[in-house]
Amino acid sequence: xxxxxxxxxxxxxxxxxxxxxxxxxxxxxxxxxxxxxxxxxxxxxxxxxxxxxxxxxxxxxxxxxxxxxxxxxxxxxxxxxxxxxxxxxxxxxxxxxxxxxxxxxxxxxxxxxxxxxxxxxxxxxxxxxxxxxxxxxxxxxxxxxxxxx
Amino acid sequence: xxxxxxxxxxxxxxxxxxxxxxxxxxxxxxxxxxxxxxxxxxxxxxxxxxxxxxxxxxxxxxxxxxxxxxxxxxxxxxxxxxxxxxxxxxxxxxxxxxxxxxxxxxxxxxxxxxxxxxxxxxxxxxxxxxxxxxxxxxxxxxxxxxxxx
DNA sequence: TGTGAAAGATAGATAGC
DNA sequence: GCTATCTATCTTTCACA
Numbered sequence: 001x002x003x004x005x006x007x008x009x010x011x012x013x014x015x016x017x018x019x020x021x022x023x024x025x026x027x028x029x030x031x032x033x034x035x036x037x038x039x040x041x042x043x044x045x046x047x048x049x050x051x052x053x054x055x056x057x058x059x060x061x062x063x064x065x066x067x068x069x070x071x072x073x074x075x076x077x078x079x080x081x082x083x084x085x086x087x088x089x090x091x092x093x094x095x096x097x098x099x100x101x102x103x104x105x106x107x108x109x110x111x112x113x114x115x116x117x118x119x120x121x122x123x124x125x126x127x128x129x130x131x132x133x134x135x136x137x138x139x140x141x142x143x144x145x146x147x148x149x
Numbered sequence: 150x151x152x153x154x155x156x157x158x159x160x161x162x163x164x165x166x167x168x169x170x171x172x173x174x175x176x177x178x179x180x181x182x183x184x185x186x187x188x189x190x191x192x193x194x195x196x197x198x199x200x201x202x203x204x205x206x207x208x209x210x211x212x213x214x215x216x217x218x219x220x221x222x223x224x225x226x227x228x229x230x231x232x233x234x235x236x237x238x239x240x241x242x243x244x245x246x247x248x249x250x251x252x253x254x255x256x257x258x259x260x261x262x263x264x265x266x267x268x269x270x271x272x273x274x275x276x277x278x279x280x281x282x283x284x285x286x287x288x289x290x291x292x293x294x295x296x297x298x
Numbered sequence: 299t300g301t302g303a304a305a306g307a308t309a310g311a312t313a314g315c
Numbered sequence: 316g317c318t319a320t321c322t323a324t325c326t327t328t329c330a331c332a
Contacts (some may be wrong), residue, residue: 001209006208006295006297006298009203009208009295010295010297012201012203013203013294013295013296014198014200015198015199016165016199016200016201017199019308020309020310021309030317031309031310031317031318032310032311032312032317032318033316033317035310035311035312041207044207045204045207046203046204046207046208047201048201048202048203048204048292049163049164049201050164050165050199050200050201051161051162051163051164051165051200051202051292052161052165052198052199053197053198053199053200053292053294054158054162054195054196054197055194055195055196055197058150058195059150059155059158060150066243066252084288085288085289090289092287092289092290092291093289094215094284094285094286094287094288095284095285095286095288096215096282096285097282097285098280098282100282103284105291131247133245133246133247133249133252134245134246135244135245135252136244137243137244138241138242138243139230139233139234139242139243139251140233140234140239140240140241140242141241142240142254142291142294143200143292143294144197144292145202145291145292146155146159147159147162148155148159149155168323169324169325170324178300179300179301179302180302180325181300181301181303181327182299182301184325185299185300186299
């Protein structure tokens with residue numbers, strides 16, 4: 001992972017459909033050297049995948065909510081993690097320091113969807129305490145990976 | 150944006166390098182019909198880009214911090230937004246409801262980096278109040294777009 | 299919008315150096 | 316790592332449904 005690898009990943013993060021020749025020109029290597037580096041970066045897992053970044057609004061998911069969660073007493077951590085991994089509305093879930101145990105980032109069709117989501121958390125027996133904040137403007141928008149309805 | 154479009158975006162979100170023939174087989178359309186749909190989805194902006202999702206740890210950015218921020222009195226909103234857009238450590242920045250004005254998601258090389266980041270926020274005159282939480286486990290990992298050192 | 303087919307352009311993969 | 320070659324894939328275009 002040298003400076004050239006970093007530049008390649010930066011360029012591919014911007015646009016992964018650039019020809020190898022363009023990448024080569026950008027970093028000062030031949031097309032095949034670039035190809036070989038990308039192969040190695042992918043094998044090592046430094047590049048995890050090449051994916052489409054899509055617009056959540058176009059997919060009918062305009063609402064982004066941040067949900068702070070303290071698990072219910074006695075709820076299984078492993079069970080909750082399986083639940084989070086399975087729900088396509090959950091675009092990120094981190095175990096965090098501080099007074100809450102998890103921070104969820106959720107994409108939903110509407111505010112009503114937020115209410116349904118919280119109800120599902122409660123019905124699953126996961127929800128101890130929680131606090132929800134809604135995203136207004138996206139000042140720096142992270143990539144969005146659509147995981148299905 | 151019908152069911153087929155959604156399936157295409159879901160498949161491309163998983164792996165954007167599949168041949169059109171494979172996508173066609175998955176959704177029950179010909180290669181040329183798939184090609185045409187992807188072109189339209191891209192033109193409309195439903196597909197924003199095709200990018201590499203990389204591993205922040207491999208890039209020397211193992212620390213993810215959530216920084217809740219209330220802007221300093223008199224700080225310019227526009228100025229702060231330009232600052233956020235320019236700093237590659239900031240992978241997401243949302244204006245949010247509730248007691249804080251912004252939520253920043255920041256990728257950094259170390260805990261010392263978090264301290265430096267907060268110091269830079271303060272030095273820029275943006276920081277009113279703030280509260281930082283560190284991510285421990287990534288239960289559901291969002292895609293990561295490397296924006297450079 | 300979609301199908302099927304065919305031509306041409308492009309880029310990825312491979313092998314020898 | 317480079318150059319050259321081979322091959323898979325994409326793109327474009329057509330006639331037709």
